[in-house]
Amino acid sequence: MARGRGIGDRGKTLKQMLEDNRRLLRESGRYAGITKPHILKDDPIKAELFHSRIMSSLIAGRETCKQVSGSPYVREVAELCMGLYTPEGDAVVQSTGIQVHVRLMGDNVTWMIENNYEEDVGIQDGDLFLSNDPVIAGVHAADNYDILPIFWKGELVAWVCTVIMEMDIGAVSPGCMPCTAVERAGDGLKFDCEKIGSNDKIRRDFEVRIEMGLDLPDLFLLDRKGAVAANIRVREDIKEIIREFGLGYFKKATRELIEEERLNQIARIKQRTIPGRYRDIIPFEIYMSTIPASWLPSRKDMIRLIPMQMDILPEGRLVIDFDGIGEWGWHAYNPTTKALWGGLSIAVVQTLSYDGRANLGSLLPCDIKTPPVDSLFNPSQIKKLATGNPWPSMIDVFSLWCGMLGTSFYMRGFREETFNYVSGSGWQLAGYDQFGNKRPMLAGGPGTFGAGATGVCDGVDTGGWLATPETDVGNWEVWELFMPEMYMSRMLSPYSVGYGRYRSGISMGTMDMLHRLTLGITSGAIGAAHDRIIPNIGLFGGYPGGKRNSFLVRYRNFQDLVNNRLPLVHEVGHPKEFLSYPHGEIMYFDYMPPCMEVFDKDVYVVDNSSAGGLGDPIEREPALQKTDLDNGLTNEEISRNMYCIAVHYDEKAKEWSVDDGETRKLRAAKRKERLSRGVPVEQYWRQARQLILDKKLDPLLQEAYRSSMKLSQGFTRDYKDFWGLPDDFAF
């Protein structure tokens, strides 16, 4: 057959291939119209070899990148991932690493195809493309996608992509996830699927742009070189695989891998969950009325409701609906609809598709209904808005989504898979480092939150950071070399726990002192910590972890403290006592810390909390509590107040003992107290309804309800129905 003018299969253009592929999926319900997959099944050993060859190439590519790069995000935290994509941009195999980008890397490819890159920009062997714009596909601009086409005898047969999170993208200070960005320009440099090189070489004029545009051009360019080297390595491996397995096999097998995973995902859903309707609510809070801002309308406090419904359908599909979500705002926290897929990818890969076969097929049985236009998750003028830090509004959504799925696993009997997680706070900094360089700084190590309890044991301590499953939070000493900070302590906090029959994991707080800083400004980072409303993340009687906080400690006279050997701040300790530290001023941020100046010897404090406990705390097995006590992970106060377990410390034996008789009495008294405190829901309903009718809710909450009702008739109807409100009621 004569080749057409396109670079794709049998002379087709990539656009034709994309349209064909979508049509086949639409018409048959099966990926690429594969109704009878057989290539992989005909010779399973060959198929396994084929998959493992691609996977090992991607993992080796990722390691190559780590060796070439000099950035701590790559070398220490390994916040990068690689993937192989079909010519249409569909994920086939992912390396280990951060799994947010399974679909997003390929969405950039698809966007290039839809926007006629084949003709208008040109796609040739050795072309290097770079993208980091969440409006096209991505979560935040810090994530940079390096994309390389793979050609075989003149035909584009695949793409390889590497994603790396960058510390400096030229964003408004401080940091690479700028919460101070209230206009699009504040997000930093954007690369919109830009061709940055050809013949495997990065263009000099691109390098010049980076050198002139960033404070840390060397790290950024080293990461590009690492990514390009990794992509080239994988490309050459793929050519070798094609040589060995044949092009026909490669084309069919890569597509069957996607269809096979789609079928497997449906099978997993049917094997592990229960069909039905699941509901939850995630509040998003932002307090910006007093912050300095270039765009004055952004100076506003607001709460937005994010109701979430997940339907598991009898055919084995998961559908997520955010109907009832409130409006967007002039802030950095507006996720694009593509970003939602990033959140879902990471959640799906770690709850269902964790066997190393995750690809587009893992996501095909999932659907995110398009959120209402002009909602927080779908602003119509998204191109004009900052999108620099969408995690604060999005991360708890997928924390709770994991809880929904965990509920389903529990009901199906897979109690060991029950799981949820939270995110937390952190600090980012801009200023002069200890070597006199002005630059943004963001340590990669706050991911130390306790995971939610499972249905068969306590949650994993400090193990609840879903964003990157492989995070080891880096070597702290490396961050000390890289930033003007000294780490004072990292302490497990007994009060961070979500209590329950099984408790959540314990979170670790951090304290680091600015050291050898001559000039700096700071703000919060990540930002899911600014919650005056704690996430609804306790399961079956377990409590959510408590409030997440950030503090800044400023000593009155640091040198005097040292000379007089007085205690420096090194742990939060009891949550009722921390604020009374006598030797300095403690600035308490129960919201995203705004942009402000910081000084040498100031101390950043991150007070994390954990995800949810599971089950009634007073049914906790006392032996578990004794182990926690002996390990120094909890205390007598928590044992008595939360678990109704009476304990005593034996000084001689140096261990704790449980008083079973007293424990029984405490638990009986607690049950009695519950029956006397608890009221029928009807009584509660009448009181709460009156509060609403009298509009005695906080004005910010009233505005939140008003915002949701403005965008959704369904939410308005449900709300009025539940509380029995008159038709003309409005906040």
Added chain:
Amino acid sequence: MSYSKQDLKDLYEGKLPWPRIKEIMSRPKDDDRFEKYVEILQERMPWKEKILLPIGEHLFIVEKGKERIVKCDCGHEFGDYRRNWKLSALIFARDTREKLEEVYPGIKCPWPEFCEVREFYCPGCAALLKVESVPVGYPIIFDFLPDLDAFYSDWLGKPLPHKKEFRDMSQEVTGEWRPKPG
């Protein structure tokens, strides 16, 4: 792939060490898990109604005559499973700093102006069935409404008798609570 009932009992009773739990998590899932799970739970119950679906640590959807109701392991009944069982529970709302600080002392305490932590108790045995942390004024959440007939018929291949319409009937409860006109 299958586990013995004793293996599963040990798993559910927290008797297995973490390495063994991790091993079970990493292995392929067992297809007969649900049937064995329900058998194990049914043996523990002091009552005879057939468990159709466990929906919590203490709560079960059970078959009672031609009806399907939510029942606590203590025997207390919450009514039709399509009505949010929480509406038939006892509630204690932590809506002041004092009440919230009993659980979340000092800096761990959410703001009572914005956040309400609701505890739902079984009126029969006082078990804490669910803790719900929501913005003040948010409707009580119906966490989960199962499509029981689809589950049994389409997924397990064992259709249930007395098919029920898959719909949320909670409004029938709150509708009764509305002040009557006049």
